[in-house]
Amino acid sequence: MKWGLVGASTIASEHMIGAIRAQSGHTVEAVLSSSAERGRAFATRNGIPHAFTDLDALLARPEIGAVYISTTNEKHFSQAMAAFAAGKHVLCEKPLALSVDDAAKMVEAARSAGLVFAANHHLRCAGAHLAIRQLIAEGRLGRILSMRVFHAVSLPEHLRGWRIDNRDAGGGVIADITVHDADTVRFHLGEDPKTVVAQAVSSGLGEGVEDSVMSVWTMPSGIMVQSHESFTHPYAGSGIEVHGTEGSLFAQGVMTQRPTGTITMTDKDGTVQLNYERHDVYGYGLKAFNRAVAGHGRPAADGVDGLKSLAVAMAVARSAHEGRAVDVDYKGY
Numbered sequence: 001m002k003w004g005l006v007g008a009s010t011i012a013s014e015h016m017i018g019a020i021r022a023q024s025g026h027t028v029e030a031v032l033s034s035s036a037e038r039g040r041a042f043a044t045r046n047g048i049p050h051a052f053t054d055l056d057a058l059l060a061r062p063e064i065g066a067v068y069i070s071t072t073n074e075k076h077f078s079q080a081m082a083a084f085a086a087g088k089h090v091l092c093e094k095p096l097a098l099s100v101d102d103a104a105k106m107v108e109a110a111r112s113a114g115l116v117f118a119a120n121h122h123l124r125c126a127g128a129h130l131a132i133r134q135l136i137a138e139g140r141l142g143r144i145l146s147m148r149v150f151h152a153v154s155l156p157e158h159l160r161g162w163r164i165d166n167r168d169a170g171g172g173v174i175a176d177i178t179v180h181d182a183d184t185v186r187f188h189l190g191e192d193p194k195t196v197v198a199q200a201v202s203s204g205l206g207e208g209v210e211d212s213v214m215s216v217w218t219m220p221s222g223i224m225v226q227s228h229e230s231f232t233h234p235y236a237g238s239g240i241e242v243h244g245t246e247g248s249l250f251a252q253g254v255m256t257q258r259p260t261g262t263i264t265m266t267d268k269d270g271t272v273q274l275n276y277e278r279h280d281v282y283g284y285g286l287k288a289f290n291r292a293v294a295g296h297g298r299p300a301a302d303g304v305d306g307l308k309s310l311a312v313a314m315a316v317a318r319s320a321h322e323g324r325a326v327d328v329d330y331k332g333y
């Protein structure tokens with residue numbers, strides 16, 4: 001399948017172009033940029049045959065079967081809707097949109113056109129998280145009581161643009177990282193956060209947007225989840241802990257874009273380190289996407305998963321803003 005890239009972005013050049021090309025029979029045909037100069041330079045640098053500044057012109061190319069959308073967040077909605085109207089499958093970056101209502105329109109547009117729609121939630125594609133989920137599902141930790149997510153990192157210098165100063169472009173750490181953590185928690189626990197309580201601050205980088213947030217989520221089963229996201233923590237490291245009646249799991253360095261990190265489990269017999277398969281996380285997601293396009297199975301994270309992670313993030317943002325507990329509104333999904 002030939003792909004069109006919507007957005008001359010860092011993630012496309014650092015991860016996704018390579019991951020697309022690593023899939024047998026898949027090539028990158030074109031890139032869209034709002035700047036002709038940046039688009040041409042991006043295409044040349046990455047060996048892409050065509051560069052466009054007009055989305056409709058890119059979408060009019062019949063040989064393009066799917067688009068990968070990785071523009072700034074406020075553009076995802078209109079670009080995905082145009083792609084569905086043109087009959088293209090869509091792999092879209094998170095957050096899917098700036099509102100859950102818009103995400104719902106995207107889900108419905110894909111459904112009625114019979115097209116594959118996926119959110120690029122890479123963490124659920126990581127070997128470490130697949131292993132953690134299996135351990136929980138097998139009951140090795142007993143009844144799950146709580147989960148803690150540590151995702152306070154240092155935003156790399158080259159990404160300190162719209163994320164830290166542009167609310168209209170979907171900036172702020174909640175839109176950037178809380179969505180990933182919401183998806184990961186949903187993936188592990190198989191249920192959707194019901195109520196959230198949050199506080200957010202700017203701790204050195206955010207200008208008009210939050211760069212740090214802590215929140216507590218209550219799941220329908222009663223499991224409690226604590227989540228911490230930040231752009232300003234150079235040495236905190238990332239991780240996830242899952243605590244159950246029969247054991248506790250500690251995974252360090254696993255909230256990343258690379259197949260890294262260690263997982264240990266402690267129970268009545270002591271502490272053991274767990275092995276897991278280390279593969280390219282984005283390649284794993286693309287493989288599932290391409291299988292879905294071929295009519296087999298579903299994407300790793302589909303449009304509804306993307307809508308739900310956004311709904312949790314929106315509730316976290318609202319709770320932090322209003323200083324009260326907020327029920328997550330999944331708009332009936």
Ligand code: NDP
Pocket residue numbers: 006007008009010011012032033034035038039070071072073093094095120121122159161176257
């Ligand atoms: P970038 O800032 O690199 O790119 C976003 C847009 O900014 C591009 O589409 C481009 O616009 C514009 N841009 C890029 N470079 C420049 C420049 N030098 N000067 C001016 N404008 C520029 O963003 P990211 O790649 O970090 O993120 C893009 C999307 O991907 C976001 O939605 C983000 O949330 C998501 N993301 C997801 C990750 C994941 O693991 N799932 C990881 C990282 C990001 P144009 O296209 O018009 O040229």
